[in-house]
Amino acid sequence: MEDKKTFGEYVTKRRKEMGFTQREFAEKLFVTESAVSKWERGISYPDITLIREICEILGISEHELLTASDDIKGRNSEKMAKKYERIVQAYRNILMVLYGIPLAVCFIVNIAVSHKLTWFFIVLASEMIAVSLTLVPVMVPVKKALITLGSFTFSLSLLLLICNLYTGGNWFIISFISVIFGLSLLFLPLILRGTYLIPILSDKKTLIYFTTETLLLFLLLFVCNQFTGGNWFLNRGMPIAGFSCILPWGIMLIMRYAPINIYFKFSSCFALASLFEYTIQGFLHFILNDGDSSMGFQYDLLNWNSLTTSGNINMIIFLSLLFFSIIFLITGIISSLRGQNLHNLS
Structure with a gap:
């Protein structure tokens, strides 16, 4: 901390800005008015266990209290961070409502009309795709891109499978391999860049990428050949x-x-x-x-x-x-x- 006099002057200044008397300030901290008076006159420092409570009451950071000076930049950054967190939380809540209401309506309508769940699962998988692109990036704390891509791929594949079962088709394998092939063309380099590989493969990521895409291409052609009976x-x-x-x-x-x-x-x-x-x-x-x-x-x-x-x-x-x-x-x-x-x- 700075010297006791500077510290006391800063506490006095902040207390008055917050509109507290010495007694009110002391009551909030559960200490005597005499103790607060000694802090402000530069006679003594408060107990270290009171630092957090003092900061909360005076609306300052611990850094500001310990240095006895206003950290405007730090305070603004903290306010912006809290504002961003509130915006993100509101964004999550709004999207959950927007996704939840149509899903609940479709669930009820499907049961009421068909007396069982049929096309509801198509709606569910479709919303999962939307969630993977809009909610997942703001909900996961680490590896946002990789987890978002994984959830999107899973949701899209699930939608294709459900549509295939709903229509009684047999085209799911072709569509699934096509999706994997297309997404890997775009995103496999990013995945390889952020993935740890053993030393013998760490400098061969380009070779791994080309080999993977070539194999997927031949696999897709083979599946198309089998599907068409050619x-x-x-x-x-x-x-x-x-x-x-x-x-x-x-x-x-x-x-x-x-x-x-x-x-x-x-x-x-x-x-x-x-x-x-x-x-x-x-x-x-x-x-x-x-x-x-x-x-x-x-x-x-x-x-x-x-x-x-x-x-x-x-x-x-x-x-x-x-x-x-x-x-x-x-x-x-x-x-x-x-x-x-x-x-x-x-």
């Missing part, structure tokens, strides 16, 4: 999906693991993209066996008609990608030569 998964689905994965996988491996400078990485990525652009149509013709065995595409940049327009566009894309590949290759060579010259000079 036989296209092995001879068409897997080859086309696998070939399509070459470009993103190649770019990832080059950018993440290739031991070359950034310009050579960009050059390699553009070269891979140009090669993919040139060969993808021929590969699709080969897999689909549609009678066109050409590996590239037909084009005539001087003649734009129904037969050449698509090929001309593909050729322009191919040449543009190849052009950027060459530009970055030249830039990488120049950068490497400059680096070698600087190293030799040093």
